Amino acid sequence: MRRFMRHTALGFSRLDALDSRTMLSLGTGLPLAGPIASQSDSFSHEHILVRYDLGSIQHASIGDLAGELVPGLRAVPVPEGSSVAEAIALARADPRVLYAQPDYLVSITSSPNDPRFGSLWGLNNTGQLVGGTPGADISAMEAWSVTTGSPEVVVAVIDTGIDLSHPDLAPNLWVNPGEVGGNGRDDDGNHYVDDIHGWNFVTNTPNVRDDNNHGTHVAGIIGAVGNNELGVVGVNWNVQLMTLKFLNSSGKGTTSNAIKALNYAVQMGAHVSNHSYSGGAYDAAFADAVASARSRGHIVVTAAGNDFSNNDVNPAYPANYVSDNLISVAATDAYDYIAGFSNYGATTVHLGAPGVSILSTVRNGSYGYMSGTSMAAPHVTGAVALIRGLHPEWSYDQVIAKLLTTVDKVADLDGQVQTGGRLNLGRAVTSETVGPRIESASYVPGDHTRIRLRFNEAILPGSFTPDDLVSLTGPEGQGVEVTAVTAVPGSADREFDVSFTSAGIGTYQ
Incomplete structure (x- = not known):
């Protein structure tokens, strides 16, 4: 079976025969490698974890095998003068090595100091809602023991805009690095003038302030600032929120403007976009935009819809566009049941996420509760951003595969969504990261x-x-x-x- 490919979310790598050597240390003159994680204090800088093929080290000395964690897996010192990224690059180039990764640091899991964190059952369900089921949540605290997000990750919130002055959101707003605000010029040559935080496709202006509340609520679920002793916390404590307004004050907008917003997000380097809206028929131009986003490694997260309808039978858009960079999300409640309003679909809806009585940011620096698949989708968008920040070298399909294969299987979602489960971010972040073999x-x-x-x-x-x-x-x-x-x-x-x-x-x- 040596000619089969080893499956990963990205694709396949050849299962070639490994040669036998005995030296289990790393050399010098290491090649440069991309970033391993966004936070340099999240892993040991003294050693890395390397797992060797057992057949290739069968003749290794007893001293080399000392300290083995599991068969073939051991801590290998980082050579003096080299970085963790360089050491991992060298290890991965060794044909004896099955995988190499940082030795991530963990700590006692504690709650962020945001005063209303206790009300965020979707992140940490202790049964705080009367009758709620403890553990029916996305296990955010487990994920936060590894990472709380990365300011290198850009999330496009394609919605009604964002309250730019909200103190729980303002520090995480995306700022266009190539634009000088207020000078009336298109400094970065992207055909949008003064687009400092994004663009308003309703009025065709840079005024992206929310005049509805929906977009601000979605943004807070994704990326309200964490541990700032204020209000709530998002799935990501650190992230960049790009503001793209295509829905008006009544929450209505055109498909053409949604397409323009998605195209802008991709053009300006957003890694993932959140689409908490539904309506209209199939649009070939929108399908093309999703496909174009795929070619740039951009992930599209969509709300499944709120009609308690089977999307397999009655398609809802944009959730039903077929592309492997698109994730469709149903809503679950605090009891781990599918929400009574949520659309579903065994083949077209991928997973569930909390979407009932969700507390988040709203306009004027305030907070409020909302329900809908509009609230479920940003939990998944935030999860995509958190995984992407932890593994910037991963492709879009590696990120999606990790997220979808680590769900909590939930009885009420069995046969209702493709994975049969609800998002478990903690497992996605802490489970083995080298991909299936x-x-x-x-x-x-x-x-x-x-x-x-x-x-x-x-x-x-x-x-x-x-x-x-x-x-x-x-x-x-x-x-x-x-x-x-x-x-x-x-x-x-x-x-x-x-x-x-x-x-x-x-x-x-």
Whole structure:
């Protein structure tokens, strides 16, 4: 099975044979690498964690194997004068290495000092709502023990605008680095004049102040400043919120302006955009905009809709545009039930997130409660931003796969959303980050036209197709056509059967 590819959210990397060596330390003259995490104090600078292929180190000395954490995994010192990123780059280039990562620092989990944090059941559900189910939340505190966000990540809030003077949001507002405000010129050449915080596509001006409350509420869920002894806290304590207004004071807008807003977000470098609105029919131009965003690695998060309708049967847009960079979100309540108003869809809605009685920022520096899939979507948008900030080297599909394969399975969402679960940000951030790997490969009992692959963790069934296999060679060295890849029922998406055209009994590679 050496010719199969090892699945990751990004794609596949070759399972080549690893050579046997004995030296388990890192050398010098390390190549430069991209950033490992946004916060340099979030991991040890003295060593990294490296997991070696057991076959490649079977002749290693006893001293080399001392301190092994699990078979093949050990802490390796960072060479003097080198950075953690450089050490990891060198380790990953070693054919013996299965994966290498920082040794992240953890601490006692404590609540942020924002005075109304206790009311944010979606982030930490202690049963504070009468009858609420403790733990029916996104496990934000577990995630915050690793990271609280990154100011390098830009989130586009495509909505009714944002209260720019809100003290819980103002420090996290995106500022266009190429524009000089108030000079009446298009300094950065993007065809928008004085677009300091974004753009108002309703009036075609840089005035992006919220005149409705909806956009400010959404923004607070994503990125209200954390631990500032004020109001609430967002999923991200540190992030950049780009303000793109296309909905008017009544909460209505045109599809054409929504497309312009998405295009602006992508053009100006936003990593993810939140779309907490629904309505209208399929629009080919919008589908093209989502596809264009995909080509730039931009993730689109959408509200599933509030009609308690099956999106598989009655499409709702933009949630139903088909692209692997789009996530559609249903709303759940404090009991882990799907909200009575929420749209659903076993194939078109991806997961659930808190969306009932959500406290967040509103205009005039105030706070208020709202409900809707409009509130569920920004929980997921904030989660995307948090993961992206922790792993800036990941592609959009790696981020999405990590988020969707780490949900909490919830009985009321089974058969209602694609993953059957509700967002668990804590698990997404703290679970193994190297991506799924093939653990075993064998014939399906009694069938010599199917090979069963078992992965070390769940992968998205739709992301594993015949095109994801490099090649399959038959016993006589002939090429063999792979005809289908199907998930094995009951395997929690860890086992897949690869069907192929039979070339006789023997060894397939």
